[in-house]
Amino acid sequence: MTALPFxxxxxxxxxxYVINRMAAGAIRDRxxxxxxxxxxxxxxxxxxxxxxxxxxxxxxLVLQGPVIDRMVMGGLPDGALDDLDSGATQLVLAExxxxxxxxxxxxxxxxxxxxxxxxxxxxxxxxxxxxxxVAVLAVGLLAFARSRVAAEFRARQGVEGIVSGLMIFxxxxxxxxxxxxxxxxxxxxxxxxxxxxxTDFLFGTNWEPQIPLREDQVxxxxxxxxxxxxxxxxxxxxxxxxVAVPIGLFSAIYLNEFAPRRLRxxxxxxxxxxxxxxxxxxxxxxxxxxxxxxxxxxxxxxxxVAPNTALAAGGVMGIMLIPFISSFADDALSAVPRALRDxxxxxxxxxxEMMTTVLFPAALPGIVGGVLLAVSRAIGETMIVVMAAGxxxxxxxxxxxxxxxxxxxxxxxxIGDTSFDNPxxxxxxxxxxxxxxxxxxxxxxxxxxxxxxxEAYD
Amino acid sequence: xxxxxxxxxxxxxxxTKVSARGxxxxxxxxxxxxxxxxxISNNNVTAFIGPxxxxxxxxxxCLNRMNDTIDICRVDGAIQLDGxxxxxxxxxxxxxxxxxxxxxxxxxPFPKSIYDNVAYGPKIHGLAxxxxxxxxxxxxxxxxxxxxxxxxxxxxxxxxxxxxxxxxRLCIARAVATEPEVLLMDEPCSALDPIxxxxxxxxxxxxxxxFTVVIVTHSMQQAARVSxxxxxxxxxxxxxxxxxxxxxxxPEDPRTESYITGRIG
Ligand SMILES: Nc1ncnc2c1ncn2[C@@H]1O[C@H](COP(=O)(O)OP(=O)(O)O)[C@@H](O)[C@H]1O
Ligand SMILES: [Mg+2]
Numbered sequence: 068m069t070a071l072p073f074x075x076x077x078x079x080x081x082x083x084y085v086i087n088r089m090a091a092g093a094i095r096d097r098x099x100x101x102x103x104x105x106x107x108x109x110x111x112x113x114x115x116x117x118x119x120x121x122x123x124x125x126x127x128l129v130l131q132g133p134v135i136d137r138m139v140m141g142g143l144p145d146g147a148l149d150d151l152d153s154g155a156t157q158l159v160l161a162e163x164x165x166x167x168x169x170x171x172x173x174x175x176x177x178x179x180x181x182x183x184x185x186x187x188x189x190x191x192x193x194x195x196x197x198x199x200x201v202a203v204l205a206v207g208l209l210a211f212a213r214s215r216v217a218a219e220f221r222a223r224q225g226v227e228g229i230v231s232g233l234m235i236f237x238x239x240x241x242x243x244x245x246x247x248x249x250x251x252x253x254x255x256x257x258x259x260x261x262x263x264x265x266t267d268f269l270f271g272t273n274w275e276p277q278i279p280l281r282e283d284q285v286x287x288x289x290x291x292x293x294x295x296x297x298x299x300x301x302x303x304x305x306x307x308x309x310v311a312v313p314i315g316l317f318s319a320i321y322l323n324e325f326a327p328r329r330l331r332x333x334x335x336x337x338x339x340x341x342x343x344x345x346x347x348x349x350x351x352x353x354x355x356x357x358x359x360x361x362x363x364x365x366x367x368x369x370x371x372v373a374p375n376t377a378l379a380a381g382g383v384m385g386i387m388l389i390p391f392i393s394s395f396a397d398d399a400l401s402a403v404p405r406a407l408r409d410x411x412x413x414x415x416x417x418x419x420e421m422m423t424t425v426l427f428p429a430a431l432p433g434i435v436g437g438v439l440l441a442v443s444r445a446i447g448e449t450m451i452v453v454m455a456a457g458x459x460x461x462x463x464x465x466x467x468x469x470x471x472x473x474x475x476x477x478x479x480x481x482i483g484d485t486s487f488d489n490p491x492x493x494x495x496x497x498x499x500x501x502x503x504x505x506x507x508x509x510x511x512x513x514x515x516x517x518x519x520x521x522e523a524y525d
Numbered sequence: 526x527x528x529x530x531x532x533x534x535x536x537x538x539x540x541t542k543v544s545a546r547g548x549x550x551x552x553x554x555x556x557x558x559x560x561x562x563x564x565i566s567n568n569n570v571t572a573f574i575g576p577x578x579x580x581x582x583x584x585x586x587c588l589n590r591m592n593d594t595i596d597i598c599r600v601d602g603a604i605q606l607d608g609x610x611x612x613x614x615x616x617x618x619x620x621x622x623x624x625x626x627x628x629x630x631x632x633x634p635f636p637k638s639i640y641d642n643v644a645y646g647p648k649i650h651g652l653a654x655x656x657x658x659x660x661x662x663x664x665x666x667x668x669x670x671x672x673x674x675x676x677x678x679x680x681x682x683x684x685x686x687x688x689x690x691x692x693x694r695l696c697i698a699r700a701v702a703t704e705p706e707v708l709l710m711d712e713p714c715s716a717l718d719p720i721x722x723x724x725x726x727x728x729x730x731x732x733x734x735x736f737t738v739v740i741v742t743h744s745m746q747q748a749a750r751v752s753x754x755x756x757x758x759x760x761x762x763x764x765x766x767x768x769x770x771x772x773x774x775x776p777e778d779p780r781t782e783s784y785i786t787g788r789i790g
Contacts, residue, residue, distance in 0.1 A: 407635060409629060409633065414645060414646040414700065415649065416619070416645075417619050424649070428637075429636055
């Protein structure tokens with residue numbers, strides 16, 4: 068049933084293409100000079116039908132559900148919903164819907180059964196209505212498009228106009244999504260700040276978000292200072308970068324400039340496989356292999372090491388980031404023109420001197436870009452730290468201690484028995500907002516550095 | 526120029542700086558240079574001419590072992606610089622390239638300041654003892670490159686911001702700054718306009734005084750204008766080698782004649 072409008076649409080699009088193409092062909096065969104090729108006349112009709120009708124169908128399908136819900140609920144007998152709060156009303160609606168789907172629990176009241184039938188009836192009517200509307204719309208557009216066919220009609224410009232409109236739409240989708248994310252984050256953050264003062268959040272050094280969810284629960288008062296959490300993120304990120312940047316960079320330099328071609332063609336695919344390992348698997352690796360190894364090594368030299376060290380989580384995250392950095396650096400180095408290498412070698416520099424004095428500076432923007440992306444990923448990485456880092460926020464820079472990160476806290480705050488009007492849950496959004504701001508600042512900052520120090524070749 | 530130095534130059538003319546014997550070059554299965562013998566004399570400009578793809582650049586790049594940087598390239602035969610085999614195992618190609626400088630077809634200044642471009646070679650070879658020493662080297666090289674007056678007020682702006690002709694003269698200055706004995710130039714004017722070309726040609730003539738210059742060119746007029754000796758390559762073979770005047774007026778080989786009169790492209 069839901070497929071019918073789409074089938075109608077496809078048929079109309081194909082018909083539009085064929086009809087206009089043939090009409091244009093007929094004009095051409097009469098001996099008139101067409102402005103546009105006949106294919107463009109066909110495409111014009113097809114796009115003219117496709118875009119509005121598809122938009123119409125999608126809008127209809129989005130709006131249909133809520134409208135039918137309202138009509139069903141509005142048609143209930145007087146008094147049925149009296150004394151019910153919004154949650155209970157939702158439950159009634161859900162029950163009506165499951166009746167409509169033929170699932171009966173217990174013995175529902177008669178008015179509920181009637182409402183269920185009404186729901187089914189309205190849904191069927193809506194589907195037919197949609198099909199009819201689509202058919203009418205498509206035929207109208209088909210006729211309109213056909214009426215435009217003429218020797219001097221600029222079908223090519225028409226097609227190009229529609230296609231560029233589509234491209235503009237696609238390129239703005241990301242922007243509007245980002246704006247949507249920012250707006251919703253901001254909204255929830257403001258609600259959080261109504262419960263917790265901004266200064267407590269920004270400068271507090273205590274993070275204990277366990278506050279009572281219900282009146283009867285016994286729990287601590289709750290503290291929402293984000294500093295220990297962000298410090299944990301920073302420690303883990305630094306550890307990850309200390310692993311990833313040197314290894315990734317040196318492997319890129321070696322593969323790009325010094326490695327024999329056969330080694331290069333063997334190592335590059337392996338690095339790419341490394342990039343495809345799911346982060347959950349890295350998480351396993353961190354808790355099952357790296358963390359115990361660090362702990363037993365620490366014990367053997369007499370240092371007390373926590374079971375969930377920042378070192379283990381950060382180190383494994385660093386391994387995850389190696390292919391990231393090395394592939395960016397490799398691309399940037401390969402993009403430096405051969406002429407510059409020849410120039411340096413021709414002056415009698417060694418490959419190493421050429422690398423440090425010419426290639427590396429010229430490739431720097433690309434390399435820094437890769438490192439930056441790695442930083443953003445390290446800060447935002449969730450699965451490895453959820454598995455391998457700690458849960459308790461501790462204000463420490465010691466990588467052998469257990470720390471927690473912003474992402475881990477967001478996850479734990481949102482898991483389980485949550486309701487969206489207490490500070491515990493809202494704190495997750497505030498943390499998300501801060502994460503967003505921090506990454507943004509890092510990116511802006513780094514872009515400036517790159518622009519200032521790059522050695523641009525062209 | 527006083528008489529003494531003219532006499533000295535006359536004496537040097539006969540000296541052989543670079544000599545190649547039985548040189549063959551292969552790129553994989555392509556036989557790019559076939560059994561070439563040539564003697565390049567000191568303080569002369571030697572021109573390599575010939576249709577494109579005949580192996581001029583390939584042979585030029587043998588003289589400073591730049592072909593080593595191409596994986597599939599194989600060079601056989603003997604090439605001697607001042608009587609020493611440059612393909613000998615004991616010769617470090619890096620040091621060789623400091624003695625045999627190179628200027629490329631397309632100007633390729635580093636994306637650094639003009640000063641740093643010229644100072645690059647002296648720096649990596651440790652030629653300057655102090656900052657003022659380096660300043661002198663840079664100024665001398667830029668003067669020799671006939672570009673000093675144009676850039677002396679903006680030594681610290683980037684070299685890639687210059688015009689094409691200025692960039693090429695900067696590259697020549699950069700090569701000269703390392704004090705090489707031989708200067709190889711691979712079609713140094715092909716990317717330049719006529720005025721810049723005239724400037725570079727004039728410069729090449731001056732460089733002859735201190736360096737042995739080998740220049741690849743596709744322009745026969747240029748070869749005739751700047752060189753004392755000319756070698757004509759065809760399909761990887763050295764067809765004819767001799768005094769420039771003689772090659773252009775009474776060539777011995779019919780192929781040389783056809784090329785010069787424009788029958789071989
Ligand atoms: N890097 C290379 N790899 C493979 N073949 C090459 C390479 N460089 C040059 N050749 C081949 O060697 C021959 C001579 O080229 P080249 O020396 O560049 O000629 P010229 O400079 O006289 O135009 C040509 O056939 C060319 O295809
Ligand atoms: Mg060439």
